[in-house]
Structures are given as C-alpha cells and as structure tokens.
Amino acid sequence: MNRLDYINKNIAINLKKMRIAKNLSLEGTAEQTGVSKSMLAQIERGEANPSIGCLGKIVSGLRVELSELIETPRQETYYISKDEIVPTKEVEGQYSIFTYFPYEKDKPFEIYGMDIYRNGTYYSGSHGENTVEYITVATGILTLRVREKKYIIRPGDAFRFDSDIEHWYRNDGADTVRLTSIFCFK
Numbered sequence: 001m002n003r004l005d006y007i008n009k010n011i012a013i014n015l016k017k018m019r020i021a022k023n024l025s026l027e028g029t030a031e032q033t034g035v036s037k038s039m040l041a042q043i044e045r046g047e048a049n050p051s052i053g054c055l056g057k058i059v060s061g062l063r064v065e066l067s068e069l070i071e072t073p074r075q076e077t078y079y080i081s082k083d084e085i086v087p088t089k090e091v092e093g094q095y096s097i098f099t100y101f102p103y104e105k106d107k108p109f110e111i112y113g114m115d116i117y118r119n120g121t122y123y124s125g126s127h128g129e130n131t132v133e134y135i136t137v138a139t140g141i142l143t144l145r146v147r148e149k150k151y152i153i154r155p156g157d158a159f160r161f162d163s164d165i166e167h168w169y170r171n172d173g174a175d176t177v178r179l180t181s182i183f184c185f186k
Contacts (some may be wrong), residue, residue: 001071003130005030005086006099006102006159007021007070007135008046008049009045009049010047010069010070010071010072011050011055011069011070012043012044013046013073014068014069014070014071014073015040015058015074016043016044016063016071017044017060017067018059018062018064018068018069019040019044022062026040026041026044029061029062030172032061032062033057033058033060033061033062033063034037034057035054035057035058039054040058049094051097055069055070056122066135067105067140071104072101072102072104078101080100081099081176082098085098085099085100085113091120091122093117093120094116094117094120094121094122095114095115095117095120095121095122095169096114097112097113097116097122098112098113098114098115098170099112100112100113102111108121108185109182109183109184109185110182110183111180111181111182111183112162112171112180112181112182112183113175113176113178113179113180113181114177114178114179114180114181115177116140116142116169116170116171116176116177116179117171117176118173118174118175118176119169119171120171120172120177121168121169121170121171122167122169123166123168124130124163124164124166124167124169126163126164126165126166127163127164127183128154128164129164130164130185130186131162131163131182131183131185132160132161132162132163132183132184132185132186133160133163133182133183133184134158134159134181134182134184135153135158135159135160135180135181135182136156136157136158136179136180137153137155137156137157137158137177137178137179138155138177138178138179138180139155139176139178140171140173140175140176140177140178141153141171141172141173141175141177141179142154142157142169142170142171142177142179143169143171143172144159144167144168144169144170145167145168145170145172146161146165147165148166148169153179163183164180
C-alpha cells in the first residue's frame with residue numbers, strides 16, 4: 001500500500017464516520033457538499049481518488065478541517081500485512097522501504113520496515129532537527145554508518161542515534177537485512 005492508498009483509505013473511513021456522526025445519508029451529504037451521491041459512495045468504499053477540489057467541497061460542506069478527513073482514523077487496532085504493503089521507496093537490487101505507521105500530528109513517531117538486499121546500500125540524509133532513530137534488526141547483518149563511525153548490528157540487536165545527520169545502511173552479508181526503524185521527534 002503506497003502513501004496515496006493510505007490517504008484514500010483514511011478519507012474513506014473518516015468521511016463515513018463524519019457523515020454518520022452528523023446523521024446524514026449519502027443523499028443529504030451530496031446536497032450539503034455539492035459532491036454527487038455516487039462519488040461520495042465511491043470515496044467511502046475507497047474506490048475513488050478524490051481531487052483537491054472535491055475534498056474542498058466536502059470539508060466546506062461538512063464544516064470540518066481537511067486534516068480531519070485525511071488523518072489516520074482512531075482505531076483500537078490497526079493491522080498491516082507485510083504481504084499487502086507496497087514499498088514507499090525502493091531501488092531494485094538495493095533496498096525496499098515500507099511505511100507501516102506514517103506521521104500523525106498527535107503521535108511523536110513514525111514506524112518503517114526496511115529490506116536491504118545483498119551488497120545493497122541505503123543512504124539517508126538528515127531526518128530534521130530533534131529526531132531520534134531506533135533500529136532493531138530481524139535478519140541479516142547491518143552495517144550502519146553514523147558520524148563517520150561504522151556499527152555492526154546483528155539479528156536481535158538494537159541501536160539508537162540522533163538522526164539529524166547524514167547516515168547510511170549497508171548489507172555486506174549474504175542474507176537480506178530486514179529491520180524496523182522508529183523515528184521519534186523530541
């Protein structure tokens with residue numbers, strides 16, 4: 001699932017919740033927003049990729065903020081299957097990065113999965129001021145370079161560093177390195 005798919009899924013869930021909370025039918029929502037009933041139904045089913053203009057009509061008609069419509073819905077549980085997630089960034093033969101839990105305005109962290117293939121390298125610039133990255137390695141042996149120093153991180157090991165600087169991940173081993181990375185904002 002790519003970032004746009006996440007946003008469309010969020011919009012689908014949030015729009016339906018908002019409509020129900022306001023005791024509106026699809027027809028009533030269409031009248032209030034100026035967006036057709038069929039388009040609203042497609043959006044709620046996650047089958048449409050609404051334009052900015054369409055979203056503008058919806059937020060104006062329902063008197064909500066755009067951020068409320070696109071933010072990750074509040075749920076007690078949220079399951080993401082590794083088999084269904086699509087890399088958000090990848091270079092064939094080098095690495096694939098998967099966004100499990102992207103930035104949310106009220107959460108001080110993001111969670112990513114990363115696969116680094118044999119002889120693969122992933123270079124990362126700064127993640128911005130006041131960011132800390134936590135890494136745990138599940139498989140393979142990771143070589144991580146931070147502040148001109150190399151660290152070897154093995155399966156089951158964890159590593160933490162201030163990620164407001166350039167750093168890189170490298171797989172010099174035979175097995176794919178699979179890791180989880182958590183970015184926290186101070």
